[in-house]
Amino acid sequence: MKIKWASSTGECWGKAGVSPPRLLQAGPGPAVLPPAAAARRACPLPPPQRGAPLSRLTLARLFSPRRQQYVGKLKFASLEASQGSKKLIVATEKNVVAALNSRSGEILWRHVDKGTPEGAIDAMMIHGQDAITVSNAGRILRSWETNIGGLNWEMSLDTGSFQVASLVGLQDVVKYVAVLKKAAISLHYLSNGHQKWVEHLPESESTQYQLLYSHGTGVIHVLGIVPQSHLNILTFSVEDGEITKQVIRVAAPWLKSLNGVCSVVGEAVLVCMDMGTHSLYVCSLETEQEMKQIPLQSLDLEFADGFQPRILATQPNVISPSRTQFFLQLSPSHFSLLQYKHGLLSHLRDFQQAALVSFATTGEKTVAAVLTCRSELKPGSSDDLHAGGTLEDSRKQESLTCSNQTYNINLYLVETGQRLLDTTITFTLEQSGAKPQQLYIQVFLKKDDSVGYRALVQTEDHMLIFLQQPGKVVWSREESLAEVVSLEMVDLPLTGAQAELEGEFGKKADGLLGMFLKRLSSQLILLQAWTAHLWKMFYDARKPRSQIKNEINIDNLARDEFNLQKMMVMVTASGKLFGIESSSGTILWKQYLRNVKPGSSFKLMVQRTTAHFPHPPQCTLLVKDRETKMSFLYVFNPIFGKRSQVAPPVLKRPILQTLLLPIMDQDYAKVLLLIDDEYKVTAFPATKNVLRQLEEIAHSIFFYLVDAEQGKLSGFRLKKDLTTEESWEVIIPTEVQRIVTVKGKRSSEHVHSQGRVMGDRSVLYKSLNPNLLAVVTESTDTHHERTFIGIYLIDGVTGRIIHSSVQKKAKGPVHMVHSENWVVYQYWNTKARRNEFTVLELYEGTEQYNATAFSSLDRPILPQVLQQSYIFPSAISAMEATITERGITSRHLLIGLPSGAILSLPKALLDPRRPEIPTEQSREENLIPYSPDVQIHAERFINYNQTISRMRGIYTAPSGLESTCLVVAYGLDIYQTRVYPSKQFDVLKDDYDYVLISSVLFGLVFATMITKRLAQVKLLNRAWR
């Protein structure tokens, strides 16, 4: 079996945005503290060994790192029809088959297939307790047991482009599944997947077979089309696969494709829609040989210009005929319920302002659900959020928004088109303007035979909402978090009292008295806050511990003492932004950017942190559309998610790259430079102050741009008038190799030690070039004998190639970490057939060329490059290095393995100075003797059993404690934890005996006082004698 088992037994982080996560309690005991309190104590991870004291374990479990699991955007979903059922079966665009608990939205089970198109799920059908999926472009047929998520069977099918699959019933029993491919149709048993028969389709070169239909009569109809010419209708016998009837050349010169335009209704009647003649074509598959034209005007219907009409029919059960009623979509918001019965087409009901329609069946009753906007649908509202003017215009055509974002769902009886009473669900989406995209209805009969239902709505921003009558949101899931593309961590703001104090110093002085009064007032506020805090403590102490909830919401957000909780700002591929509190995983805000098209590239930058109090923190997101190349800036407050008042510059040209400078304007916002495709630079913010500063330091600002398509690296120097001139260019010929990654250093990185102490106590100085780029190339020739990877270390200012090496017989994908004075990369060795690590370290030697300033323009001596390679027993899916505030703590590499584990590997193991033969000096230096293999020890997994599916990246951020580094791993799941690479050297141990130490201390103080007194008495007595 190729699928990785990813059961969801682990605790889930809770539903996004609905409730705070449950605090896990491993047992009774006094260890249950509110998270904030524990964060202050900075509890360590549970030690991997067994037999740790209970209190420690409980504490650790409580604040154990959190994981949230996702499934991705839905492709297929099935809401089971019986009332008591508790699960939804979904198949998603992330190649996941999963069952969701319909009461809570939690994942009951989940199977994650390959992330490549090989794992793509093409079809899903539900039959009883089994879910049948077709994946890998029709190559694999699987059957799942939906209760526990087990695999019933798996069959691999013949090649051929997959068209459609359908369940086939024979005499009231559904026994088979039919799979239609481009050139063949095959029938499989549902019980074991074995193939019953396979038949080739005639004229498969010219004919596109696209539709499959059966209704329990022992035959399967297969419809093929020769575009703009005719239709072929084949009828196969279910028993032996013989073609019992072949109707070819049903003239349909107007028809280009069957998908969406045609549907089968009633007892095998094909209904097609023609846009050109504004009419419906009807043809019975079993009896007729020609298509009958019915003009729409006869029904008083018209459809919008330029809109491709769609027909939506339903077949509740494959052993009985389809319903004779069907929906005809005439415009994006106009649907009609039609009926074709006994050769007559009748119009049942019109739905204006409908956003989505769906059919649902329970027992004998089939209903149509229609989702409408409560107010009028308007074309793209003008009070739109974003500045990207041109983007907006292009999308105006298709975007119809509901002005107040309130929607109704109503049920209609299909036979008559009558509205069912008391079946309205009203719900309101967020104001950010995401439209509903999919509607799934679960209908059930209540005891009094009336119809009840629940609805699953998926919106444009990949949010799933499960609704209950009369509009209660049972749960919601933010599935866009399954594809995080960019992530930053921002410090939480200070508490009100702290902020008040800060503000006092921030304000301008206005006289002695004024200052004094201000001081008094702020002290008063502090006192107030303190008493409130005491009162709360007192109040909480009286309540049983289990009831104390430390609910985190946007109002009580405050930084903890050690800055361990932060705000994670996540940008997802769907264009939705999230603000997530890192310690609990609560989504505090979300914002959907409607203009973002799928496949856009994002760059998120923190322009102002929370450190400059009266000024709100500020993040800037650069979004660049892949097709139009146009970009826009979205500026927002990362703590509250609100759009900033600051107007970003309108970008007229496509932006190639950005540079965040350390210089600030008078409002403490860092200056962002954007370089466009004419190599002109736009500054944001562009105040006079900034421009003046820029003019001063323009000569020291450089850009580098890497064009992977042309294999060109080029450097630009900023001029005073904010234009640039090219200063260097490096061409890497694309015929031989292509650039795959370019990594600079993190600008926030702080290196504490400028060198390394040798065994003889001399210093080997590190070459810490902040402008250094590591460029990795892969050969275009992928033959295993000739393939190679190249690594270039290039100075970003001068373009000087500081080091280059070619690794023969090596292949990507290359994962690389570039930090301090080292580069670690990992690749596949095709000769030895294994994964290898190579580490490069750069040293200046025992003398520093210039200890006070680093200028790339003045570096006469090339650094010494040391290099060593190691064997790694696994492939890698992501890699990152830990980072701490001052850079004193030793570094670890965090390596995401395809198994979902994160390995924390000490950098000391990847050290090119590891000696092959240990000497006195190397021992003095604590160098580990070289051994080629780096082992994976399970105790180095920082996420224990909380595996992260399809990990794509790891983000690290420093905390206020030097020993502690915050880690977020993202992929299909999101996982947050803390790591302590050098143990917690700056935190008191968890089992630190406060009582003993303080009692000894007090005892000693008392003893001193008493003895002092005694000594005095004795002296006095002696004096009297």
Add this chain to the structure above:
Amino acid sequence: MAAAVRGRRFKWSLELAAAPGGRPRGAAEGRGPLGFAERQLGEGGVHESDKILMEKRCWDVALAPLKQIPMNLFIMYMAGNTISIFPAMMVCMMGWRPLQALMSLSATLKALESSSRRALQGLVFLVGNGLGLALALYKCQAMGLLPTRPSDWLAFVAPPQRMEFTGGGLIL
């Protein structure tokens, strides 16, 4: 001395017991009683030997630090260069003692005042202590306790200031 005093105090004396030889013991010669020594213990003689003794003592004091050195050397050799509690304590003592001696140099010099060659002795004392201190320092150095190498000051080296700013990357 008692006899001498007596001899001086009494002007005359009566010999009651006749000598066995019947001859009196010759008062004229003024023979003293038993144990009486004619010769006076010369004041000058006592002074002479005191001086020598003093000198010797002073030399002892002055040479004491120098005499310690071979012993210290031996201890140093035995202690080795590893840093652990006992060698560290020894080195501390070795360093502390000469330091203490040097601090109480004036007292020592006062003690040497009586000596005629006190300048030389003082110098020797100083040199001896200096050597002891040097030895302790050498030991410290050998044990790596002295911050004499650049590596010892590495933690205080400030990162060089960045002169240029670069930014960019793969074209978005």
